[in-house]
Amino acid sequence: MASARTPVLLDCDPGHDDAVAILLALAAPSIDLLGITTTFGNCSVEDATRNALRVLALAGRGDIQVAVGAAAPLAGEAALGNYVHGVSGLDGPELPEPLSTPVDQSALQFQVDLLESAHSPVTIVATGPMTNIGLLLTQRPDLISKVDEVIFMGGSTSRGNHTPTAEFNTHSDPEALDVVLTSGVPVRMVGLNLTHQALATPEVVQRMSAMEHRVGQVCAEWMGFFGDSYQRLWEFDAPPVHDPCTVAALIEPALIEWREAFVAVELEGRWTRGTTVVDLYQRYPEMDPNAFVAMTLDATAYWDLVLQSLDTLGGAA
Numbered sequence: 001m002a003s004a005r006t007p008v009l010l011d012c013d014p015g016h017d018d019a020v021a022i023l024l025a026l027a028a029p030s031i032d033l034l035g036i037t038t039t040f041g042n043c044s045v046e047d048a049t050r051n052a053l054r055v056l057a058l059a060g061r062g063d064i065q066v067a068v069g070a071a072a073p074l075a076g077e078a079a080l081g082n083y084v085h086g087v088s089g090l091d092g093p094e095l096p097e098p099l100s101t102p103v104d105q106s107a108l109q110f111q112v113d114l115l116e117s118a119h120s121p122v123t124i125v126a127t128g129p130m131t132n133i134g135l136l137l138t139q140r141p142d143l144i145s146k147v148d149e150v151i152f153m154g155g156s157t158s159r160g161n162h163t164p165t166a167e168f169n170t171h172s173d174p175e176a177l178d179v180v181l182t183s184g185v186p187v188r189m190v191g192l193n194l195t196h197q198a199l200a201t202p203e204v205v206q207r208m209s210a211m212e213h214r215v216g217q218v219c220a221e222w223m224g225f226f227g228d229s230y231q232r233l234w235e236f237d238a239p240p241v242h243d244p245c246t247v248a249a250l251i252e253p254a255l256i257e258w259r260e261a262f263v264a265v266e267l268e269g270r271w272t273r274g275t276t277v278v279d280l281y282q283r284y285p286e287m288d289p290n291a292f293v294a295m296t297l298d299a300t301a302y303w304d305l306v307l308q309s310l311d312t313l314g315g316a317a
């Protein structure tokens, strides 16, 4: 008997790496993508929503419902990531026009309806600022029992990127991450310490380019734009493709080694707001571990999975 598929709600801010995460989720037989909610982050939520719809159109999946989420963080102003992802938030190749429009309800109501009607607990994959998830857990803590886990791309056990210590997603809405970390919902954190092992090297990009369909070629062009940003901003020779690491962990659990740890997010620091503080060695005796933190990636197997998935998806689109 086929094993049960994992029901997934994907909350994202596409964004080049979010776009690959969407395609990976669509391609995986083991994932039942129940819907997508969008958030500000790499670009405005309007642009992120348009981008999500166009990525779905690229895959021929106008059936996947998209709900528009937060335009700003729970506290403070939105600091957008167009400096990395371009004016549109997904600069580079031309994409098809959307096949559908967003659902006529807020991301919060969409998530509530989805969780209330789910037959089994839902995995929430978050690859942008955590605002939508923070709102959900604040407004409807009773629905925590319908959430199997939150696996999010964000934070770091080491340095940041948006600031020297804070990663972009957690810096964008630290209050929302604090809600998630203190809610009691099971949490897995996929931080920069992990995703910087997921580099789209020239060999990876060449394998995308060699695919005989638009999905592969578009991904190669995305890596070109994303790679130029990473070279210009952080002197990377190849771009770290962060967001698909969350989805890949659901498809092939053995890809990543995890460590249980206490994780907090700094809300006050003048220079450190949005920084994730990860206690890998139980240095805070009074603080019990509250998350699993991704530590090591099998990068070869990761890229084999991503590339095989994109090729399958592209061939069928």
Ligand code: RIB
Binding pocket: 013, 015, 016, 017, 018, 041, 042, 081, 127, 128, 129, 153, 161, 167, 168, 169, 242, 243
């Ligand atoms: O810091 C990287 C993260 O911020 C990724 O999710 C990227 O898409 C941006 O949202």
Ligand code: CA
Binding pocket: 012, 013, 014, 015, 017, 018, 041, 042, 127, 128, 243
């Ligand atoms: Ca993202």
